[in-house]
Amino acid sequence: MPKPLPMLDPLPTATACCVPLAQSPLSAAEAQELAARMKALADPARLRLLSLLMASDNQEMCTCDVTEPLALTQPTVSHHFKVLAAAGLVVGERRGTWTWYRVVPEALTAIARVLDPACC
Numbered sequence: 001m002p003k004p005l006p007m008l009d010p011l012p013t014a015t016a017c018c019v020p021l022a023q024s025p026l027s028a029a030e031a032q033e034l035a036a037r038m039k040a041l042a043d044p045a046r047l048r049l050l051s052l053l054m055a056s057d058n059q060e061m062c063t064c065d066v067t068e069p070l071a072l073t074q075p076t077v078s079h080h081f082k083v084l085a086a087a088g089l090v091v092g093e094r095r096g097t098w099t100w101y102r103v104v105p106e107a108l109t110a111i112a113r114v115l116d117p118a119c120c
Helices: 028-041 044-055 063-070 074-087 106-114
Strands: 058-060 090-095 100-103
Touching: 028 044, 028 074, 028 100, 028 106, 044 058, 044 063, 044 090, 044 100, 058 063, 063 074, 063 100, 074 090, 090 106
Parallel strands: none
Antiparallel strands: 058 100, 090 100
């Protein structure tokens, strides 16, 4: 069995940053962390990237596979993946000359949990 390839840069954990808004007001630090993740999502290309990843087999895709559906260049796609990765929403793994990205489901669940008025 081949040895797994190392991950790219270490990413923040995908744990929930804060308690649900309906349960307790956010601290300044919690608001900053949540805003950074939401800012990463607040771009149509990045939302489409997440959608493509989540709808694909194993919720992962190579950068080479998403350039055509998004009608974006490879450097632009890589930039968007880098923003999502910095927010802890995806992780990348180098395979040969390409990077494969996959969703961090826990990070998306954490955002949804914070915003869910019925949570907890």
